Amino acid sequence: MTDAQASSAADVQATIDQLWIYPVKSCAGVRVDEAELTDTGLLFDRSWMVVDAQGEFVSQRELPRMALIQPSFKMGQLVLRAPGMLALHLELNAAEGPLKVRVWDDEVQACDMGDLAAQWFSDFLGRDAPAGLKQLRLARFDPEVRRPSSARWLGGREAGTQFADGFALLVTSTASLEGLNERLVAAGEAPVDMRRFRPNIVLRGVDAHDEDRVGPLRIHTGGDGAAVIETVKPCARCPIPNVDPDTAASSPAVSDALQAYRQDARLNGAVTFGMNAIVTEGDGQFLRVGQAVTAEWAFD
Template sequence: MATVTELLIYPIKSCAAISVPEAQFHVSGLVAEGVHDREWMLVTHEGQFLTQREYPRMALVSPRIDGDAVEVTAPGMPPLRLPLAHDAAARSMHVQIWDHSVDAADCGDAASAWFADAIQGPCRLVRFRPDVHRPTSTKWTGGAPAETRFADGYPILVIGQASLDDLNARLQAAGRAPLPMNRFRPNLVVDGLEAFEEDYVESFAADGLALRPVKPCARCPIPAIDQATGIPGPDPLDILQSYRANPRMEGAVCMGMNCIVTTGAGSSLYVGQQLETAIAF
């Protein structure tokens, strides 16, 4: 048995999260108050996706749901409102996320200029179009279909609190400061598992909803970026490398499991809810 301790959506890819008390689990990711996870994204003028890898200041861009809009703030910037209603007249822009390319809706010059000032680099803001579907690779799902929006590869990332506690104990033993969970940018944080037990869970289930972990999450340098300051610091990957290199991922350092919804798409989970866990043998 596991307990949901946090639910997080990231309306704008690689920007700050919104912690919510309840969220719906759709096949393409979490939804809260009409806002989808990774619904917006910053790209170059050529359409290549941007993240904190290139612009660590993206960590300081903070969204919040405000009625019929997402209000976005950043240090030294006036707030920006992104309407939840889709603009049918928005210009289409072809964008690239890793090996995937999709048509997105360009959010216009004013929004793009705001974000360029906020991250101190040229960019365009785009939004996932409601008529577009981005299927995930079935290599890790055993052929089961799934989809996502602007997430890297899969719709939901789950991390157990005990896994972070284990890492922090090792960091402190090495004379280093512990890290908050936001360094690893999960959607669903659960308690009640052993450290890294999520690696071996066959399914998380509650009230007709079932999530299946399908692929270990290979970590990039983003966990080294302080999400409160946007400043890179010591990279925890050197500690993780000593015990979290995954041979199934060609030796990549992994923490957390990418999941898909297998049953009950559209159902909700809330913070404090208990999940039945089935271990894969």
């Protein structure tokens, strides 16, 4: 059977509707038309992370204003902009020394991005921050370091990530967001956009939350090329989806709506939206908006 014949016979047939990269963990994302896939996720996704004086990562949970920091890429540089701040330009491979950092339970050796970046983040985020979060630094993931994903969800396989919470990719669907927005509007709340959920890959052509129950997703990258990603763990949701990405103001409406229908027995009743995924094939392949995605159902 040819690849095309296998695709047409697949249970699940979708397309990539959106691709997102989040260069600095917990800052705004960059919506792209194409992205290179690596074994730790999309190239440059969560390659940088803001840490406190002890090297502990910080996020919108503690500092909602991180949502207002907008990254972009230009001529081999990561450019960061924020309201009232001059743009910060950083060479993609720059580093000024080693820095030990912690992200959740993992302590890893990273690269310090230097005093200028530290001052920029401290000036923008530290002004209204608690005492322990006024002095911040920016770390870059060391590509020589291996940070493994949780073995509990991998069935004996090996997979890694950079500074993402735990897995290489996050997959959602347009239908899942539409279902949430129907509930929000019915409750008298404003609809929200996908930025609240910080996915990497957004699928179109599947029903709401079909991403919860599919086997390996085969992404047809052109010609004989393909990439395969596998959803392995439901994504438990903290309060970050309550933060308006345009204003950094927080409201409990999103969490309240999800609580009513998205409690997941696989995570002891935690509220989930989207699926964490690992890369099993396709390191170096390019993912593009509009590419076909096929899979078979994987019901428990």
